[in-house]
Structure formats: C-alpha cells, structure tokens
Amino acid sequence: xxxxxxxxxxxxxxxxxxxxxxxxxxxxxxxxxxxxxxxxxxxxxxxxxxxxxxxxxxxxxxxxxxxxxxxxxxxxxxxxxxxxxxxxxxxxxxxxxxxxxxxxxxxxxxxxxxxxxxxxxxxxxxxxxxxxxxxxxxxxxxxxxxxxxxxxxxxxxxxxxxxxxxxxxxxxxxxxxxxxxxxxxxxxxxxxxxxxxxxxxxxxxxxxxxxxxxxxxxxxxxxxxxxxxxxxxxxxxxxxxxxxxxxxxxxxxxxxxxxxxxxxxxxxxxxxxxxxxxxxxxxxxxxxxxxxxxxxxxxxxxxxxxxxxxxxxxxxxxxxxxxxxxxxxxxxxxxxxxxxxxxxxxxxxxxxxxxxxxxxxxxxxxxxxxxxxxxxxxxxxxxxxxxxxxxxxxxxxxxxxxxxxxxxxxxxxxxxxxxxxxxxxxxxxxxxxxxxxxxxxxxxxxxxxxxxxxxxxxxxxxxxxxxxxxxxxxxxxxxxxxxx
Amino acid sequence: xxxxxxxxxxxxxxxxxxxxxxxxxxxxxxxxxxxxxxxxxxxxxxxxxxxxxxxxxxxxxxxxxxxxxxxxxxxxxxxxxxxxxxxxxxxxxxxxxxxxxxxxxxxxxxxxxxxxxxxxxxxxxxxxxxxxxxxxxxxxxxxxxxxxxxxxxxxxxxxxxxxxxxxxxxxxxxxxxxxxxxxxxxxxxxxxxxxxxxxxxxxxxxxxxxxxxxxxxxxxxxxxxxxxxxxxxxxxxxxxxxxxxxxxxxxxxxxxxxxxxxxxxxxxxxxxxxxxxxxxxxxxxxxxxxxxxxxxxxxxxxxxxxxxxxxxxxxxxxxxxxxxxxxxxxxxxxxxxxxxxxxxxxxxxxxxxxxxxxxxxxxxxxxxxxxxxxxxxxxxxxxxxxxxxxxxxxxxxxxxxxxxxxxxxxxxxxxxxxxxxxxxxxxxxxxxxxxxxxxxxxxxxxxxxxxxxxxxxxxxxxxxx
Numbered sequence: 001x002x003x004x005x006x007x008x009x010x011x012x013x014x015x016x017x018x019x020x021x022x023x024x025x026x027x028x029x030x031x032x033x034x035x036x037x038x039x040x041x042x043x044x045x046x047x048x049x050x051x052x053x054x055x056x057x058x059x060x061x062x063x064x065x066x067x068x069x070x071x072x073x074x075x076x077x078x079x080x081x082x083x084x085x086x087x088x089x090x091x092x093x094x095x096x097x098x099x100x101x102x103x104x105x106x107x108x109x110x111x112x113x114x115x116x117x118x119x120x121x122x123x124x125x126x127x128x129x130x131x132x133x134x135x136x137x138x139x140x141x142x143x144x145x146x147x148x149x150x151x152x153x154x155x156x157x158x159x160x161x162x163x164x165x166x167x168x169x170x171x172x173x174x175x176x177x178x179x180x181x182x183x184x185x186x187x188x189x190x191x192x193x194x195x196x197x198x199x200x201x202x203x204x205x206x207x208x209x210x211x212x213x214x215x216x217x218x219x220x221x222x223x224x225x226x227x228x229x230x231x232x233x234x235x236x237x238x239x240x241x242x243x244x245x246x247x248x249x250x251x252x253x254x255x256x257x258x259x260x261x262x263x264x265x266x267x268x269x270x271x272x273x274x275x276x277x278x279x280x281x282x283x284x285x286x287x288x289x290x291x292x293x294x295x296x297x298x299x300x301x302x303x304x305x306x307x308x309x310x311x312x313x314x315x316x317x318x319x320x321x322x323x324x325x326x327x328x329x330x331x332x333x334x335x336x337x338x339x340x341x342x343x344x345x346x347x348x349x350x351x352x353x354x355x356x357x358x359x360x361x362x363x364x365x366x367x368x369x370x371x372x373x374x375x376x377x378x379x380x381x382x383x384x385x386x387x388x389x390x391x392x393x394x395x396x397x398x399x400x401x402x403x404x405x406x407x408x409x410x411x412x413x414x415x416x417x418x419x420x421x422x423x424x425x426x427x428x429x430x431x432x433x434x435x436x437x438x439x440x441x442x443x444x445x446x447x448x449x450x451x452x453x454x455x456x457x458x459x460x461x462x463x464x465x466x467x468x469x470x471x472x473x474x475x476x477x478x479x480x481x482x483x484x
Numbered sequence: 485x486x487x488x489x490x491x492x493x494x495x496x497x498x499x500x501x502x503x504x505x506x507x508x509x510x511x512x513x514x515x516x517x518x519x520x521x522x523x524x525x526x527x528x529x530x531x532x533x534x535x536x537x538x539x540x541x542x543x544x545x546x547x548x549x550x551x552x553x554x555x556x557x558x559x560x561x562x563x564x565x566x567x568x569x570x571x572x573x574x575x576x577x578x579x580x581x582x583x584x585x586x587x588x589x590x591x592x593x594x595x596x597x598x599x600x601x602x603x604x605x606x607x608x609x610x611x612x613x614x615x616x617x618x619x620x621x622x623x624x625x626x627x628x629x630x631x632x633x634x635x636x637x638x639x640x641x642x643x644x645x646x647x648x649x650x651x652x653x654x655x656x657x658x659x660x661x662x663x664x665x666x667x668x669x670x671x672x673x674x675x676x677x678x679x680x681x682x683x684x685x686x687x688x689x690x691x692x693x694x695x696x697x698x699x700x701x702x703x704x705x706x707x708x709x710x711x712x713x714x715x716x717x718x719x720x721x722x723x724x725x726x727x728x729x730x731x732x733x734x735x736x737x738x739x740x741x742x743x744x745x746x747x748x749x750x751x752x753x754x755x756x757x758x759x760x761x762x763x764x765x766x767x768x769x770x771x772x773x774x775x776x777x778x779x780x781x782x783x784x785x786x787x788x789x790x791x792x793x794x795x796x797x798x799x800x801x802x803x804x805x806x807x808x809x810x811x812x813x814x815x816x817x818x819x820x821x822x823x824x825x826x827x828x829x830x831x832x833x834x835x836x837x838x839x840x841x842x843x844x845x846x847x848x849x850x851x852x853x854x855x856x857x858x859x860x861x862x863x864x865x866x867x868x869x870x871x872x873x874x875x876x877x878x879x880x881x882x883x884x885x886x887x888x889x890x891x892x893x894x895x896x897x898x899x900x901x902x903x904x905x906x907x908x909x910x911x912x913x914x915x916x917x918x919x920x921x922x923x924x925x926x927x928x929x930x931x932x933x934x935x936x937x938x939x940x941x942x943x944x945x946x947x948x949x
Contacts, residue, residue: 001749001751001868003751004747005856005859005860005872006860008744008747008748008872008876009852009853009856009857012849012875012876012879013849015879015883016845016846016882018883018887018892019845019882019883019886019887019890019892020841020842020845022887022892023802023833023842023890026799026891027802027803027807027833027837027838027841028806028838031803034799034800034803034804035800035803037788037800039791040804041800041819042800042801042804042816042834046804046810046816
C-alpha cells in the first residue's frame with residue numbers, strides 16, 4: 001500500500017511542477033507578447049501613469065508629460081497643438097495612441113529593450129519608470145509656414161531635405177488639438193473623439209501620408225523621367241501635342257486643360273510640354289513607352305512600397321496594374337487609377353533634386369534616455385537611384401523652366417532658383433479638383449523639396465490650379481527652410 | 485544504563501507543538517504584513533481594520549493550536565500553519581480586491597458593494613469551529629468506518645442537492661450551488677469529504693476481492709470483469725454530475741479520488757489504466773455532446789477571442805505580474821472577473837508575480853505531501869485511505885483550478901482551497917485539515933499510549949526499559 005501512496009506523492013508533485021512550469025512560461029516568457037496586446041487595459045492604465053519622455057523639435061518640446069496630481073500622476077500636454085498633431089499624434093486613455101506617440105511608444109515610455117539597463121536601475125533604486133525623448137527632424141519655421149499656408153483649406157504639405165531624406169515639414173489641415181484627447185476628463189475626451197470622427201473633413205487623418213490622391217500633372221515628372229531614361233527622348237525631342245488626342249479603343253479623347261494645343265503648335269519639345277503641362281504630349285509619350293516602363297519608373301521613385309515606417313497607417317502610392325492603351329495615356333498624366341500621397345510626390349521632387357537618388361524619408365532624428373544618452377540616431381539611407389544624374393539634371397532644367405516661364409510662376413522666390421511642377425487632378429464633376437505643386441530649391445544645390453496638395457479651398461471650381469493655389473504655400477515653406 | 489536511556493528517548497516521538505507555534509507566528513506575521521502592505525499602497529495608511537484582522541486570524545489560529553495541544557499533541561506540526569497562511573493571505577487579497585472594486589465604483593460614481601473580506605473572516609471562524617468539533621469529537625478516526633454507508637448516502641445526497649428545483653441555483657453556467665436562508669452553499673465541498681470516507685470504508689472491506697488476480701495483459705494485472713461494478717458506478721455518478729450540474733471540475737475530482745483510492749487499496753496499476761480510459765472516453769463524449777463542455781474547451785484553446793472573458797483578463801493580469809509581480813496593491817487584479825473567488829490565484833500572480841505564485845503552490849504542495857506522509861505513517865488501512873483521499877483531493881483541486889486559471893487546462897468551477905472567497909469551501913477545507921491532523925496524531929503517537937514527552941515520562945520509560 002505504501003508504495004502506491006509514494007507513487008501518488010510523486011504524481012502530485014508532478015502535477016504541481018506542471019503548474020509551475022506553465023506559469024513560468026506564461027509570466028516569464030510570454031509576458032511581453034501579452035502585455036503588448038491592444039485590448040490589455042492593465043498595461044494601458046499603468047503606461048498612462050508613466051513619466052513619458054518628450055517629443056522634441058530641436059530642444060523645444062511639442063509634447064511632454066507634466067505632473068498632474070491626479071490618479072494618473074502625469075498629464076500629457078501638446079505645446080505643438082494642431083500644428084504638430086499630424087506627426088506627434090495623441091495619447092488618450094480611452095482611444096489609444098496615434099502618430100509618433102504610437103510608433104515610438106516603447107521609447108517614449110522607457111520600456112524599449114534599448115533602455116532595459118536604465119529600467120533595471122530604476123527598479124533597484126525604486127525610482128518610477130521614466131521614458132526617453134524623441135527628437136524629430138522637423139524644422140519649426142517650415143512646419144509653421146506649412147500649417148499657416150493651409151489656413152482655411154483642406155490639404156497637406158510635406159517638405160524633405162533631398163540629400164538625407166529628413167522630413168522638414170509635414171502639415172495637414174484641418175487638424176485637431178491632441179490636448180483634447182489627452183485630457184483625464186474621460187467624458188470630455190469621449191465627446192471630443194466623437195466629434196472628430198463625425199467630422200466629414202476627417203481632421204484625425206494625416207493627409208500627408210494617410211490619404212491617396214490622383215497626382216495629376218505632377219506625375220508628368222515620372223513620365224518625363226521614364227522618357228529621358230529610355231534613351232529615346234531628350235528634353236528637345238518633339239512629340240505630338242494637339243489640342244485633342246484621339247485615343248484607341250474609346251471615343252473619349254485626351255484633351256489639354258485649356259482646350260488648346262501646346263505653345264501654338266501641334267508638336268512640342270518635352271521641355272515645352274512640361275512648361276505648359278501638356279496632356280496630349282505626355283499621353284503620347286506614355287503610350288509610346290508603355291505601362292511597364294511607367295510603372296518601373298514610378299516604383300524607382302517609391303510607388304508600390306510603404307515609404308515611411310515612423311507613422312502608423314502610411315498609405316502606399318500606386319500605379320495601376322496592367323492598364324490598356326487609353327488607360328496608360330491617362331495614367332501618364334497622373335489620372336485614371338494613379339494614386340499618390342503628398343509625401344510620395346515630395347519624394348519624386350527630392351529624388352530629382354538629389355541627382356536622381358531617392359533617400360528614405362524619416363521623421364525621428366534621435367532617441368535619448370532621460371539622462372540624455374543617445375540611444376539611437378537615424379542615418380540617411382538610400383532607397384533607389386531613380387534616374388541617372390544626367391537625367392536628373394535635364395529634369396531639373398525642365399522644372400526650372402516651368403517655374404520661370406510656365407504654370408509654376410507663383411512658386412518663384414527672389415534671388416533663389418526654384419524648380420517645380422504644378423498639377424490639377426480632376427476626379428469627378430461633383431467635387432473640386434485637387435491642386436498640386438511639387439518643387440525644390442535652390443535648383444543648383446537643393447536644400448529642400450516640397451509637395452503641396454490642396455483638396456478643397458472653398459473657392460470656385462475654375463480658379464483651381466496647382467500654380468495659383470498650391471505654389472504660394474510651397475514657396476513660403478521653402479523660404480522658411482532657406483531663410484535659416 | 486546510559487546507552488539504554490538514549491535508545492529509549494529515540495523511540496519516543498516528539499510532539500513538535502513548539503515548532504507549530506513558531507510556524508504559526510510566521511504565517512500570521514506574513515498575512516498581517518500583506519494586509520498592512522495593501523493598506524499602505526492603496527490607501528496610504530495602515531488600515532484601521534488591521535487590529536480586527538490580526539486579532540481575528542491570530543486568535544483563531546491560537547485556538548486551533550491549543551486544541552491540538554490538548555487533544556492531538558502528536559499531530560503534524562506543518563499542516564495548521566500552512567492552512568493559516570493560505571487562509572490569511574486569501575483574506576488579505578479579498579480585502580485588496582474590495583479596495584480595488586471600491587475605487588472603480590467610485591470612479592464611475594456608483595456606490596461600492598459591501599466588502600467581502602469581513603464575511604470571509606466570519607467564515608474562517610466557522611471553519612475553525614468545525615475544526616475544533618472534528619478534533620474534539622472524533623477522538624479516533626477509525627470510528628468513522630462505522631459510518632461508511634451513511635457517509636456514502638449523505639455524500640450522494642449532497643451531490644444531487646443542487647438539482648432539487650427551488651433549492652439549487654445556476655451560477656456561471658454550473659448548477660453546483662444551493663440557496664438557503666439567503667445564503668449560497670456549495671454542497672459538493674462536503675460531499676467530497678463524505679465520499680472519501682465512503683470510498684475508504686468500502687475499499688477496506690472489498691480490497692481483497694478486487695485484488696484477486698484477473699488477466700495478465702501487456703505486463704499488467706487487469707481486474708476481472710465482474711469486479712468492474714464499483715468503478716462503473718463511480719464513473720456513471722461523476723458523469724452524471726458533469727451532465728446534470730455542468731460541473732467539469734467536481735466530476736473530475738470525484739472520479740479521480742475514487743480511482744486513486746482504488747489504486748492505493750489494490751496496488752494494481754490496471755485500475756488506473758481502465759479508469760484513465762474511462763475518463764478520456766467520458767470527457768470526449770462530454771466534449772462532443774454538451775455545449776458547455778465544448779465551450780470551455782474552445783475558450784481554453786483561444787482565450788483571447790472572448791472580450792472580457794475571465795481567463796483572458798486573468799492571463800493578462802498574470803503576464804502583467806511577470807516574474808516579480810507589481811507589488812501588493814499596485815496591480816489591477818480587480819480588473820479580472822471573479823478576481824476574489826475563481827480567479828484569486830491570478831490576482832496573486834499579478835501582484836506577487838511568478839515568485840509569489842510558486843511560493844503559494846509550494847505551500848499547497850507541502851499540505852499535499854504532509855497529508856500523504858500521514859497516510860504512509862498511519863497504522864490502519866482505513867486511515868491510510870482517508871488521508872490519501874483527502875490529500876489527493878487537495879492535489880486534484882489545486883491542479884484543476886490553478887491549471888484552469890493559468891491556461892494549462894480548461895477552466896472549471898472548483899474553489900481554490902483556503903484562498904477563494906466562499907464559505908462552504910473554506911469551512912470544508914478546515915474540516916479536511918482537522919481530519920488529516922487527527923489521523924496524523926494517531927500515526928505519530930507512540931504505540932503504547934503515552935503522555936506528551938516530559939522528563940517524567942522519559943524517566944518512566946527508562947525505568948520500564
């Protein structure tokens with residue numbers, strides 16, 4: 001009998017060991033995965049009470065945690081307000097996080113593995129957890145200029161430093177005040193959230209990266225790049241440019257914006273076609289090159305890939321897959337199913353500005369511990385050589401001509417040579433067209449590339465043109481960067 | 485002479501009551517420490533109720549200790565302190581959940597529910613009273629053998645009590661509660677004790693028959709077909725519990741108990757094989773046939789699918805506790821459903837971490853192993869079987885509930901012994917500890933009746949020698 005009891009004693013110990021082993025697996029090895037779950041309220045509560053690190057522009061915080069004296073201990077405040085909201089995002093107890101607050105959460109609250117050593121010191125010395133700081137690449141003057149430029153409009157601005165890919169400005173309007181969502185008054189936060197989501201102008205959306213638009217004529221830069229890269233064209237090559245181009249397989253012709261031919265002749269050089277943003281000329285070039293060549297060129301500028309990892313829900317710009325001939329002609333002028341974010345069109349300009357090399361855009365300059373030791377510093381990274389330096393130089397000359405003599409005149413800056421391209425994208429009769437301007441300056445040594453999109457400016461339909469609406473904003477932003 | 489006296493001293497067992505007292509002081513200190521710690525972290529002050537709590541737990545433990553000194557001086561010295569520690573920590577955690585729920589209610593502008601901790605202390609007192617009754621009234625556990633069939637009948641009756649319309653109530657999908665005079669009871673907890681007594685008494689008589697050689701198959705002695713009756717009945721009853729009361733845990737517990745005792749009394753592994761197969765078959769049948777069993781299994785396989793599910797919330801709490809825990813009063817155990825009853829182990833894992841959880845499991849292991857040690861030392865078969873049954877019921881119950889809470893096995897509604905909020909279970913567990921102590925007193929007592937060790941008795945013994 002005793003031997004059976006002894007065996008049961010062993011069995012009982014095995015049962016208890018199984019419990020301990022299972023809990024060890026759960027609490028020691030799976031804990032991180034479970035703590036990272038979105039629906040984990042405990043982690044949310046305690047993270048909300050952490051002394052979170054600031055988000056900085058230079059050394060000025062645009063978001064920081066201040067002692068609150070209530071049950072959450074700290075109140076997140078956004079000095080950057082609406083101006084920086086599309087980038088900083090928000091941190092709400094009820095509705096989670098957005099923007100940098102979301103993507104850099106681990107660094108900001110100090111739980112990132114890179115800060116593990118400091119956290120252990122905190123635990124040992126019984127100090128509360130403190131988060132690291134995140135410094136952004138944004139240029140305060142450029143960001144303010146971009147935000148001010150969009151006043152009263154619906155649209156977005158992105159400015160990039162062409163040589164590095166540093167994002168100097170990223171504005172989107174209408175914006176929102178993140179302080180409303182970070183409040184500890186849950187009732188107020190709830191109604192603010194409801195209003196923001198109900199707003200048909202989508203203030204919570206960062207139009208610079210989260211929304212896709214037909215790029216219109218700014219896409220002609222990609223078509224021109226493909227043409228010049230093919231070796232079959234030079235800026236002086238003459239192409240067919242009638243007022244109306246009949247398209248195969250359809251009765252709907254391709255027409256020029258003003259209903260006239262380009263520069264007074266039915267054939268124009270590529271330079272002149274770009275100067276007057278000639279639809280029929282680029283339609284002809286697009287059909288001659290074929291959809292594959294256009295698609296390939298677009299991909300080299302960043303289409304078809306997520307351009308930025310430092311913000312959530314960044315949209316991927318697209319060139320339509322397998323269009324037929326008339327669709328290819330439409331695509332070549334940025335219509336049909338071509339879709340791009342303002343960030344993507346800024347990357348096109350930046351790539352041309354940087355001798356054809358497209359740099360990976362980034363927003364986070366560095367991450368530092370609370371005692372200001374650098375944890376990580378972002379290094380510029382090349383994405384693609386979109387065009388050769390020669391082609392880039394030819395495109396630059398053509399874009400300078402657009403600003404000096406063509407549709408881009410409103411983008412000119414005194415004493416600085418600007419290279420640019422306008423765009424006006426029609427979508428449907430019942431909504432205003434999208435106005436675009438993408439440019440860089442100075443043309444001979446580019447310091448800034450910018451893309452401006454105006455979705456809705458509350459003005460009469462026929463007044464909308466990339467040149468008149470978007471170019472002045474781009475000008476202000478470039479001036480802000482160059483003025484320093 | 486000197487040689488003789490040494491050998492005589494060796495065979496006289498020591499009562500070890502002093503060790504028990506020391507361990508009790510530690511257990512009470514840890515419990516009161518936890519209680520104060522919770523007050524300081526949650527309310528920034530030593531709670532005003534500390535005196536009530538400390539005096540309550542301390543006094544009850546002292547009374548139990550004195551009863552043992554008086555009536556069971558040779559009883560195992562570890563069991564009582566272990567039970568007091570678990571009971572004390574349980575009340576402290578229930579108090580902690582009370583505070584947490586009050587804060588949540590306040591934030592929502594609602595009136596907090598009445599705290600549960602004082603109620604649990606009252607039940608602890610009832611438990612100690614039953615403990616005293618067992619220790620003082622049952623002077624010899626062998627007398628229980630006369631009650632074998634009565635115990636069996638009462639056990640069965642208690643088991644089916646919740647099925648009586650108007651008396652039984654459905655709670656959380658299981659029909660294992662009865663409502664009487666405005667209070668809820670879980671008769672299954674007492675049925676467990678009765679059935680252990682019945683199984684033990686029955687097997688003492690029948691073990692010879694059951695041990696008779698049957699067929700030898702694959703190196704195992706399998707019993708004869710006509711001896712399969714009892715195991716069949718036990719299986720059918722436990723399956724009945726599962727089907728009619730929807731209680732997976734109790735069903736497993738009763739059948740497991742019977743199987744273990746059958747195995748110990750006959751020493752034939754064949755019974756375990758047959759029982760194991762029957763269990764697997766029954767479980768599979770239940771899984772295929774009954775929605776509630778099926779749901780428990782799917783919930784177990786993917787706890788994350790259920791929004792606000794207690795296992796999901798519990799697992800999150802345990803993960804949040806990590807290795808060292810958030811610290812008492814510094815987690816959010818109240819965020820889990822049934823944080824002070826079914827899920828109390830999860831609450832401990834959150835605030836005391838893996839470290840604290842393993843410490844608690846080790847205390848349970850100590851109780852189980854001391855119980856089985858008692859069975860080994862017991863001189864009569866009936867006592868051996870009862871001690872084994874009670875110890876293994878503890879082991880099974882801890883495994884089933886803790887395994888369910890930590891996601892090792894599907895969750896079933898068994899109470900976490902001594903810790904979970906709930907009067908019936910607490911009182912029944914005190915009775916179990918009292919029975920084990922009673923048997924261990926008999927087991928460790930010198931064979932020739934002797935008074936507790938004193939110089940006089942040693943001198944007398946020496947003279948005899």
